[in-house]
Amino acid sequence: MNPFQTLRFAFGGLAANKVRSGLTMLGILIGVAAVILLLAVGNGSSQAVKDAISALGTNALTVSSGAGSSTSTATSTKPLTVADARALADPTQAPDIKGVAPEVTTSQTALYQGTSHTVSSIVGTYPAYFEASNSKVTSGDYFSDDDVLNSRKVAVIGTTTATDLFGTDSPIGKVVTIGGTPFTIVGELASKGSGTGFQDPDDTIIAPLPTVQNAFTGFGSLNQILVEANSADATTNAQSEITTILMGQHGITSPTAVDFRVSSQTQLLSTRTSTNQTFTVLLGAVAAISLLVGGIGITNIMLVTVTERTREIGIRKAIGAPKSVILGQFLAESTLLSLVGGGLGVAAALIGAHFTIVGIKPVVIPESVYGAFGIAVAIGLFFGSYPASRAAGLRPIEALRHE
Amino acid sequence: MRLRSRRSVPPPADQRPSGPIPVLAVHRLVKTYGHGDAAVHALSGPFDAQGREQGVDLTIHQGDFVAVMGSSGSGKSTLMNILGCLDAPTSGRYLLDGIDVGGLDEHQLSLVRNRKIGFIFQSFNLVPRTTAVAQVELPLAYAGVKAAERRRRAMAALTLVGLADRADHRPNELSGGQQQRVAVARALVTAPAMLLADEPTGNLDSRSTDDVLAIVDRLNAAGRTVVLITHEDEVARHAKRVIRLVDGQIYEDVRQAPVDGPPPALLDPDDFASHTLHLHAVKANQIGAAR
Numbered sequence: 001m002n003p004f005q006t007l008r009f010a011f012g013g014l015a016a017n018k019v020r021s022g023l024t025m026l027g028i029l030i031g032v033a034a035v036i037l038l039l040a041v042g043n044g045s046s047q048a049v050k051d052a053i054s055a056l057g058t059n060a061l062t063v064s065s066g067a068g069s070s071t072s073t074a075t076s077t078k079p080l081t082v083a084d085a086r087a088l089a090d091p092t093q094a095p096d097i098k099g100v101a102p103e104v105t106t107s108q109t110a111l112y113q114g115t116s117h118t119v120s121s122i123v124g125t126y127p128a129y130f131e132a133s134n135s136k137v138t139s140g141d142y143f144s145d146d147d148v149l150n151s152r153k154v155a156v157i158g159t160t161t162a163t164d165l166f167g168t169d170s171p172i173g174k175v176v177t178i179g180g181t182p183f184t185i186v187g188e189l190a191s192k193g194s195g196t197g198f199q200d201p202d203d204t205i206i207a208p209l210p211t212v213q214n215a216f217t218g219f220g221s222l223n224q225i226l227v228e229a230n231s232a233d234a235t236t237n238a239q240s241e242i243t244t245i246l247m248g249q250h251g252i253t254s255p256t257a258v259d260f261r262v263s264s265q266t267q268l269l270s271t272r273t274s275t276n277q278t279f280t281v282l283l284g285a286v287a288a289i290s291l292l293v294g295g296i297g298i299t300n301i302m303l304v305t306v307t308e309r310t311r312e313i314g315i316r317k318a319i320g321a322p323k324s325v326i327l328g329q330f331l332a333e334s335t336l337l338s339l340v341g342g343g344l345g346v347a348a349a350l351i352g353a354h355f356t357i358v359g360i361k362p363v364v365i366p367e368s369v370y371g372a373f374g375i376a377v378a379i380g381l382f383f384g385s386y387p388a389s390r391a392a393g394l395r396p397i398e399a400l401r402h403e
Numbered sequence: 404m405r406l407r408s409r410r411s412v413p414p415p416a417d418q419r420p421s422g423p424i425p426v427l428a429v430h431r432l433v434k435t436y437g438h439g440d441a442a443v444h445a446l447s448g449p450f451d452a453q454g455r456e457q458g459v460d461l462t463i464h465q466g467d468f469v470a471v472m473g474s475s476g477s478g479k480s481t482l483m484n485i486l487g488c489l490d491a492p493t494s495g496r497y498l499l500d501g502i503d504v505g506g507l508d509e510h511q512l513s514l515v516r517n518r519k520i521g522f523i524f525q526s527f528n529l530v531p532r533t534t535a536v537a538q539v540e541l542p543l544a545y546a547g548v549k550a551a552e553r554r555r556r557a558m559a560a561l562t563l564v565g566l567a568d569r570a571d572h573r574p575n576e577l578s579g580g581q582q583q584r585v586a587v588a589r590a591l592v593t594a595p596a597m598l599l600a601d602e603p604t605g606n607l608d609s610r611s612t613d614d615v616l617a618i619v620d621r622l623n624a625a626g627r628t629v630v631l632i633t634h635e636d637e638v639a640r641h642a643k644r645v646i647r648l649v650d651g652q653i654y655e656d657v658r659q660a661p662v663d664g665p666p667p668a669l670l671d672p673d674d675f676a677s678h679t680l681h682l683h684a685v686k687a688n689q690i691g692a693a694r
Contacts, residue, residue, distance in 0.1 A: 005544055018530050135420050315528045317490060319542045319589065320517020396516075397489040400528070 006325070010332035013305070024294075025300045025341035028376050031291030031346025035353050035372040038287045042280025047363050050273045052192075052201075059098075059232055060132045061264045063088075063225040063242055077259040078250045079221030082209075086246050088227060095247060096238040101127030102209060103216045108179035110165060110205065117164040121204045122178065124212025125226070130156075132228035135206070136311045139173040140187030142329035143208055151210040156187040158204035176205075181215040183207060199355030281320040293374070294341070299390075302387035303332050312335035312389050314399025327392040334384020335377060424501045426465050426628045427486065428597050431458030432495035435483050439685065445481040446492070447651040458495045459653060461632065461646070463597075467662045468623040470511045470642035478651040480601065483632045487520055493538050500596040513613045517545050521590030525602035527582040529574040535585045536570040537563060542593045560588040564618050580611025587618055598622065600631040604638055617642050620668045637679065641668050 006049050014021040038346075041163070065080050085102035088094055104124040109118050122403035130142050135156075143154045155176070162171045171185045183205070192201040239262050246260055247253070306313070313326060346369055353362040414629045433456050434446040448458040457484070463469055468659050473479040484490035485497065488504055507515060522528075529538055539557040548556070561567050564584040574582055583603060590598055598618065604612040620641055623629045631642060639645050640659075643666055645656040660667045668675045 150510075157422070234567075251490060311528075312530055315530055315544075316541070317513065318487070318516060318522050318524075320513050320515075320545045322513040322545070324510075325545060397484050398487065400524075 006328050006332050007328050007336070010336050013309075013329070013333050014336060017305070019306075020301060021337060024337050025344065027294030028291070028341030028379070029294075030337050031287070031294035032372045032376050033352065034287035034290050034341045035284060035346040036346065036349035036364060036368050038283035039280060039364060039368040040349070040364040041275050041357050041360050042276065042283045043365050044363040046273055046276030046280065047362045048360065050269060051198050059083040059229045059235060060134070060264075061227040061229060061235060061262055062237055063227060063244065064223070064261050064263070065221065066259065066261055078226055080223075080260065081209060081221060084246060084249050085222065085331070086318060087249050088225065088242060090245075093129050094241040096230050096234040096241055097227055098230050099132055101126045101129035101132055101226040101228075102222045103224050104128065104209065104212055105393060106212065106221045107215045108216060110161065111177040112174065113163045115165055115197050117161060119178070119203060119205050122212065122216070123204060124204045124209040125206060126209055126219065128207065128228065129226055132226045135192075136190045137187035138190045139170060140185070142187055143206075143314050146247070148208040148210060151208060152190055153181060153183045153207075153215075154186045155183040155205050155207040155213055156189060157185050157206075158189050158202040159191045160200050160202040162188050162207060164203075178205065179216055179219060183211075183358075192384060203373060221287040234367050239264060270379035291375065291379065294376075295338070295383040297332050298337055298380055300400075301337075302330060303390070305329065305333070305389045306391040309391075310394060310399050310402040313394055314396050314402065317394070317396035318400060323392045327388050330388035331384050334388065335380040337384075338376045338380025342373045342380075345376065346373055413673070423465065425462045426467075426500055427461070427463040428498040429461045429486070430496040430498075431457060431460065431483065432482075432497065433458045434478070434485060434490070435493045439575075444651050446478045446485075449652055459651075463628065464662055465628055466626050467644040468619075468629045468660075468666045469631065469640070470639040470645045471630065471648060472634060472636075472645060473648035474634060476650075479632050479649040480632075481651075482648065483599060483601050483630075486597075486630060487522060488516050491560045502688070513545075517542055518593060519596045521593065521595040522599045523583070523586050523590050523598065523600035524637050525605040525661050527574070527579070527586050527606070529582055529585060529589075531575075532573060534571050534573055534575065535566060535588075535609075538574075538585055539589045539592050542589060546593060554591055555589070559593040561585070563591070564588045570578070578611070579607050580614055580625045583607060583611065583615050584618065587615065587622075591622060594676075596628060598627055598629045600629065602633055603631065603633070604633070612638070616668070620666045624665045624669050641666060641692070643667065 063080065063084075065077060079103070082102055087099050088097060089100040091097075095218060099168065106122050107120055108119065108122050108123075110119050126148055127142055127145055128308050130136070133367065140156070143152070146152075147154050155178075157165075157171050157176075165171065165176060165343060171188055174185050175260065176182075176185060188204075189202070189204070210219075227238060228243060229235045242256065242262050243255070247255070247258060250259060252258055316326060349369070349372075353364045355362075415659055430529050432446055434450065435456075436443040436445060444456065446551075447456040448460070451457055467664070470542075471479050471482060478663050481490070485492050486499075488499070491505070499515060502515065502519075504512070504515060516522075530541065536554070536557050540553045543553040543556060547606075558567060558570065561570055564587050566581060566584050567606065569577060569581060569585075572581075574585075577585065587603075590600075590629065598619070603619070604615055607615065619629055619631070623643075629642075631638065643658065643662060643664075645655075645657045645659060645662040646653055647657075660670060664670070
């Protein structure tokens with residue numbers, strides 16, 4: 001009894017009940033496709049987050065006001081000031097810091113020739129911000145340190161804001177009224193893409209710090225300080241330097257009592273990634289359950305098949321089929337079911353992965369394809385083994401008498 | 404092989420312990436279903452003075468054609484199942500072609516069924532959805548014969564039963580008689596030591612019965628040992644030896660023709676045909692007589 005012969009019998013057995021075999025395969029198909037596709041969606045969303053965060057610059061560190069952690073013993077919180085930023089920019093105390101950009105943020109309505117647009121993020125900062133936040137201008141230029149010193153009313157504009165205000169016209173040189181103050185646009189930023197999902201990073205206007213403070217926020221505290229480390233590897237050193245300097249500035253002695261937070265983009269990245277991983281695992285678990293249900297479907301249908309074909313098994317045994325051949329035949333049938341179902345499931349998942357699902361472009365993980373397919377085949381073997389061993393264990397005389 | 408005779412009827416001369424190893428020898432065979440008061444003694448043989456079962460003894464030699472007769476409940480199907488290695492006896496020995504079947508495990512038993520026994524069932528028992536030639540190839544496939552050789556031998560067997568032109572037909576495309584002839588081809592394709600037929604004509608009309616029995620007669624004439632279970636006298640007429648079972652015992656053992664020689668139907672075909680009970684044959688005889 002060669003394997004080819006066994007396979008032919010298995011095909012014959014499945015072909016005898018096409019609808020039933022088809023539906024059983026559908027169970028496995030859905031399971032495999034769900035596993036691959038849902039993992040791809042999870043992977044796709046974490047990929048999108050990763051891309052968005054690395055677009056913000058991985059060398060960047062953000063210093064913000066407030067207690068570092070819930071265990072912090074800080075009694076009062078001193079706000080971040082421009083003086084703090086200046087202290088951080090001292091190259092002798094902070095050799096790993098390349099640039100420092102204090103930031104104030106506000107939201108205002110911009111007006112241009114009757115067109116109004118609410119800009120979600122108006123940032124007042126220093127030119128170092130552009131490099132630290134990985135923001136590049138595509139046309140025009142950045143504002144300069146001179147513009148900052150002289151509090152000139154100039155601004156660099158994001159693509160979304162530019163499109164909303166000027167349409168297809170170039171924004172360079174045009175004057176926009178923001179919250180009653182006229183600003184001359186000197187540059188337009190490159191698009192950063194869809195971002196992290198909540199806020200459009202391209203809906204922004206960046207202007208010199210004193211100008212924004214003067215016009216909107218006042219000369220009080222900063223929202224945050226953006227610090228650029230020398231390299232991605234230097235972020236850890238830079239972080240400790242920032243902590244040391246700011247503790248001195250704020251007169252704090254205990255590291256557990258700090259009233260500010262230093263977070264790096266890589267930290268943000270790993271937080272987001274781990275959130276995404278949980279999400280992906282959850283999706284995968286749901287899909288795995290559906291694959292398991294498909295496997296139970298195989299057991300069910302194979303048990304029905306064995307009962308239905310008891311007499312045939314009896315005949316085969318009477319003409320000398322050994323136990324192993326009967327076992328092999330039914331195992332081959334169940335494995336074939338899962339093999340074809342799994343194969344079609346992989347095909348369905350790969351086709352499905354070409355479409356955007358709930359705003360996420362799925363990125364298929366190759367391991368999940370091999371894994372899901374392999375598990376499907378293993379499920380066929382495992383869930384088919386009980387019905388098959390029941391068939392093989394039938395006593396010929398009883399099987400022959402079965403009606 | 405020394406077997407003590409325990410039959411209620413004296414054994415015919417050719418069954419005395421002598422000569423070659425018999426194809427089949429059972430000794431003190433007992434089969435009981437259930438336990439205690441509910442026990443059914445399907446095969447018991449004669450009882451001794453204490454009321455103990457002595458079991459059934461039976462020896463069949465190469466080339467014999469034995470019909471086992473009996474009413475339902477006489478134990479003939481039980482005997483057939485044990486002889487076919489489909490069921491194990493409660494006690495007693497069974498030697499098939501010199502092999503003690505009682506000591507074999509399941510795998511060896513499947514080999515014995517495959518190589519030594521060719522089954523023909525009352526209800527044909529063909530594998531559904533399988534062409535006639537594939538049906539006949541099946542035992543060879545289980546025996547591990549190569550595809551080309553398998554096809555050749557299967558076609559030869561189908562030709563022997565006159566169904567070479569029906570090789571590609573499935574069971575549902577064949578008449579009862581044709582199905583049974585496919586079953587005969589399947590039974591003989593492995594050249595087994597014994598053909599075991601359980602009421603092979605029970606589901607057939609008289610014409611198909613004659614067709615199938617003619618094939619069995621020819622096979623026996625060619626030296627194949629045949630054990631046939633029936634309750635019809637018309638079928639038993641074809642056998643060289645008729646064993647009647649009553650209540651799990653051998654009640655009668657009659658030899659109708661010698662072991663070495665053609666079966667009764669081929670010994671004197673005209674005389675044999677003139678005694679048929681089959682209506683279509685009777686009519687043919689009458690027409691022949693009128694001429």
